[in-house]
Amino acid sequence: MAPPKPIPLEEAQARLCNLVSPLPVEQVPVERAIGRYLAEDLRARRTQPPADLSAMDGYAVGGDDLAGPWRVVGESAAGHPYQGEIRRGEAARISTGAHMPAGTGAMLLQENAIRDGDRLTLSNEDGPTPRHIRREGFDFADGDRVLAAGTRIGPAQLALAISAGHGEISAPSLPGLAVIDSGDELCTDPANCGPHQIPASNGPALAALGASLTSNIVRIGPVRDQLADVVDAFERASEADVIVTSGGASVGDHDLMKPALEQWGAAIDFWRVAIKPGKPLMVARKGQTTILGLPGNPVSSFVTAWLFLLPLLRKLAGARDVLPRTLLMPLRGQLEAGGSRTEFLRGRIVNGGIEPIDERDSSALRALAAAEALIRRDIAAPAVADGQLVPIYPLQNGGNA
Incomplete structure (x- = not known):
């Protein structure tokens, strides 16, 4: 037959x-979840940042006084916010990641400030600005979807899940x-x-x-x-x-x-x-x-x-996207027209493009070990000249997220 x-x-x-x-589905401690896929959308259980924070070292100035001089009345450090309210004509020393004190809405950068005791003045024309404030919730707010179901947990996703208040995740x-x-x-x-x-x-x-x-x-x-x-x-x-x-x-x-x-x-x-x-x-x-x-x-x-x-x-x-991810790269060399089957050629990356490896025998492991990608040639695909784009499957990291 x-x-x-x-x-x-x-x-x-x-x-x-x-x-x-x-x-x-099972519950997985988030720090042991690398490589796992989310079974459901992951929603934030907290707001990040939890308040307006300073993105730089400098001084938080009170009211709408952007010219100074100011009197330094305290300090706001990361993990140790200033407890009072800053009034017009006053300022608080502030460090990166610290809470902006009540009454402040602009920052004078450290390099633009001159301080003499408690007296603070400008060192140049670059006065206080709100540009260096990280606003409450600009990254995500409590209840926001931060990761979609089917997302693979890598180091960045792990950090996000923890920052969003999760000690474990649901994964198949x-x-x-x-x-x-x-x-x-x-x-x-x-x-x-x-x-x-x-x-x-x-x-x-x-x-x-x-x-x-x-x-x-x-x-x-x-x-x-x-x-x-x-x-x-x-x-x-x-x-x-x-x-x-x-x-x-x-x-x-x-x-x-x-x-x-x-x-x-x-x-x-x-x-x-x-x-x-x-x-x-x-x-x-x-x-x-x-x-x-x-x-x-x-x-x-x-x-x-x-x-x-x-x-x-x-x-x-539980992956959302299961098939290998295709990228387009310029060809370095030439390829003949495709045949009656979808063909996968071994290739190496050269000068920002993909160069086919000449050896195509299906037993040749040295050529496979040298390959950085598979070049896909569809059935009856037209011939490809040097510099034209061809679809490839990168061979690093399993070819998918």
């Missing part, structure tokens, strides 16, 4: 992501991942491989790709090219939310993923996608477990994991 016709990339990604929903649980390597040619010890073997590098690479999006990772294999062994590997991985396999997904005599999944009782949703590299990709489901069968060639395995495994894990973890 002939294999099915490959389906378009976008259809395959949509079908995969529609198979799953975010996992149950992280999925458990099982990684299965298969192939008689694979060797577990890269320092002691026989001449008929190759080091098993795909499993560690897939585990590393998914590490920040998973609660735990189980590694299984390398599994021998025997149907019973592959079925047993699936059974051992059955507690995982996601099982990702490497190798055995094509149509050769020793490609056993499809029959093994069927014997194990999984239902295959689709098989073969119109992409290069990575056409023999397979997606199946059994119960609450999603199985992603990737090709065995290392570059094919990496690219398909980028395009399918990471979006699947993001969806389960």
Whole structure:
């Protein structure tokens, strides 16, 4: 029986992501929430700044007197506000971050002031101004939405959540991942491989790709090219939310993923996608477990994991945007017209543009390790000349927020 016709990339990604929903929500201490996705909008529980604050060191002057001289009657320091009211003709020494005292609405910067005892005068024409006051609530007010549901918590978002009064956040649980390597040619010890073997590098690479999006990772294999062994590997991985396999997904005599999944009782949703590299990709489901069968060639395995495994894990973890983020960069070089499949070329950033790496073999790891981005070439895309914009997927940080 002939294999099915490959389906378009976008259809395959949509079908995969529609198979799953975010996992149950849990409360996470905010300082341990890096990499998690918000289950709901985060609203401020306080106002920031909580009052009018000074943005510089200097003097807060009273009333509408902007010419001076003034009499210095006290000080407002960060964490220690001046308790009284400043009247016209008076001023208070003030430091960055301190509360503006009652009665003041302008600041004289330190470098524009001359102080002699309690007497304060201007040193130049730059008099007091309200420009250096941070107004109450200018960042956010109590009740404001500060982060939207599905936002990934990075260092800046963590700081914002804490500043908004949150000690913990609501986030979907992280999925458990099982990684299965298969192939008689694979060797577990890269320092002691026989001449008929190759080091098993795909499993560690897939585990590393998914590490920040998973609660735990189980590694299984390398599994021998025997149907019973592959079925047993699936059974051992059955507690995982996601099982990702490497190798055995094509149509050769020793490609056993499809029959093994069927014997194990999984239902295959689709098989073969119109992409290069990575056409023999397979997606199946059994119960609450999603199985992603990737090709065995290392570059094919990496690219398909980028395009399918990471979006699947993001969806389960509650991300708002699950697909890799596309940027446009000027091409350094030339590209021929696209073919019958969406193709992903390895590229490096050169002089503010993206330069294709000549080596395109799907087993060439040195070219993959040198790549800083994947260049996307759509089906039947026109040829591209030097300097024209091309879509790329940056390879840093998993390609998404």
